[in-house]
Amino acid sequence: MIFAVDVDWGSLLEAAYVSAIFGIGVILVAGVAVIASLQAQDRQKAHRGGAVALHVLTGACVLAILAAVALGIAVMVDK
């Protein structure tokens, strides 16, 4: 019966995979940012090198997440 109704399954599927890519993607990028931040803290405490590079990686991840937020706001405005 459901399949007899004019449902735009293509759009529903598109919404699902776009959500999967961005939703899980942002969570994983945040995970990388947290690991980089924790590693940087540990290296600084131990006076080991590489902390700056890890801080840069954390910053890059934060910027990527902010870009995703900006994209989300653009979608709202463009609706």
Add this chain to the structure above:
Amino acid sequence: MDAGDVIVALVVAAALSFDFTNGFHDTANAMATTIATGALPPKIAVSIAAVLNFVGAFISLKVAATVAGGIVDAGAITPVVVFGGLVGAIVWNLATWWFGLPSSSSHALIGGVVGSTIAAAGSGAVKFDGLLSKVIIPAIASPVVAGILAAIGVFLVYRMLRHYSTERSEREFRWGQVGSSSLVALAHGTNDAQKTMGVICLALIANHSISGGDNFHVPDWVVISCATAIALGTYVGGWRIIKTLGTKVVEVRPPQGFGSETVAATVILASSHVGYPLSTTQVVSGAVAGSGVGRPGAVVNWLVARNIVIGWLLTLPAAAGVGALSYAVIDVLGGSAFGVIVVSVVMVVGAFMLWRANRAKPTEPDETISEHPTFGAEAAREAVPA
């Protein structure tokens, strides 16, 4: 002022009341997980949500002029039908708030309008195909998709962080949690305030107070009043629902809060982009439950989850029933302003009694924080050795 103007004035009052209940009913969507982990104190969290809901209402004004467009026959919509629908939605929102159930305000509104339309023009005026394809199928799919994505995302992030102490790694998610919750609050303001604007415009067009068609323009006072009503409702905070979503479905930890709100925001925005406006409540609830499945060691309280799902299943028929009853009462009283005034008075008295009952047995903001918060004064106390 003629009888039509009186009815429209009462429709506007009912719409703003619905908008207010929508705000406090749905504060939980954005902030329950943030409050539960202690990432933000309860009052600060609801204040941020209120401001973002207010701002969100101004972001886009491409109002869906018919909130139930494609679901009911536009010719059957009159101010009294809209009023009946709003009564159905308000009553269901208040009832579910009392029981702490996060149900969909949008579905309550659609259900109310459908019920009121059936009472006014018969079931032939309802487009059941549209109801199934635009409301019911997305309502079934969205919480499931959000739950699966949140479970996968949270599982992966805990897997990535398994070499670090839980306490240390979880604390890093604080600002991510605040950011993702804020995005949900903004999206909620954009989506839900517009529905009320659409309802008010519908009544104004039907009364020839504003013109529809190509010259359609949302009056500034409608935008400002809707934004204010939803923001005030959000600020008041529906603590009962915040408590359910933040502490009763699953104990929420910061990565879960971040993961569930991030997934909820992306599902809502992606669906909105392809033309499927979803219930924020259902998406967030599904994501919160899914995040519990994804976190190793977390236990989802499926009994609470089941009660929430029962609430969702009842939303459309219950709001439709109240909407139909409201219309029938007004019709029996002559279908005039008098009937609308009588139903308004009954609703105000009922709301007052519920408010009194809530004052006798309130849910305090502090009860919405998890037993073991990650941040805040409570967490600091727990960290001090006895």
